Amino acid sequence: AQRVTQPEKLLSVFKGAPVELKCNYSYSGSPELFWYVQYSRQRLQLLLRHISRESIKGFTADLNKGETSFHLKKPFAQEEDSAMYYCALSGTGQAGTALIFGKGTTLSVSS
């Protein structure tokens, strides 16, 4: 079964501290993994996708197929990073294949 697990509902850190938002997935095949962010009262926005291997707003995520993980990391958290973060998975190849979201992790960064 396809499943995305984000074990932490809330992660609260101080400004400047490192951040790691955990994501594990279950999928029989080669999925595409994403991180979406939802700032307060705003739409879901794509933050990262594993195939692009970019660093966006200082965030990085590496797909670990052995551990079936796609953890999101940032070395120094900023207050503006406070938001809800969703890890998501999509099957590859077929148009219209749904994104399956995890439950989300609320990141709260305080000074």
Place this chain on the structure above:
Amino acid sequence: AAGVIQSPRHLIKEKRETATLKCYPIPRHDTVYWYQQGPGQDPQFLISFYEKMQSDKGSIPDRFSAQQFSDYHSELNMSSLELGDSALYFCASSYSRGNTEAFFGQGTRLTVV
């Protein structure tokens, strides 16, 4: 740049009424997805369309139906509304060829009273 447009922004309906939510994808996008996000919940996939045909189906109740029209906009029709249908309904669109990133609309907040 044009984004995904959803209409209306807010909607209040009574139990057992019907509601129609509209989604206008980004120009040239051929795929539309509908998601339901209850209070404090993750987005749950309802249904998707590719080139006006249903592509994938999730946890969409039988009381709901959806379609994609020739201009690629999509409508989600909800009948016999229940209190539990109160949620934020997101539409997303993507282009099937090349970059498959899905872009989300602002959502329609439906409140059933």
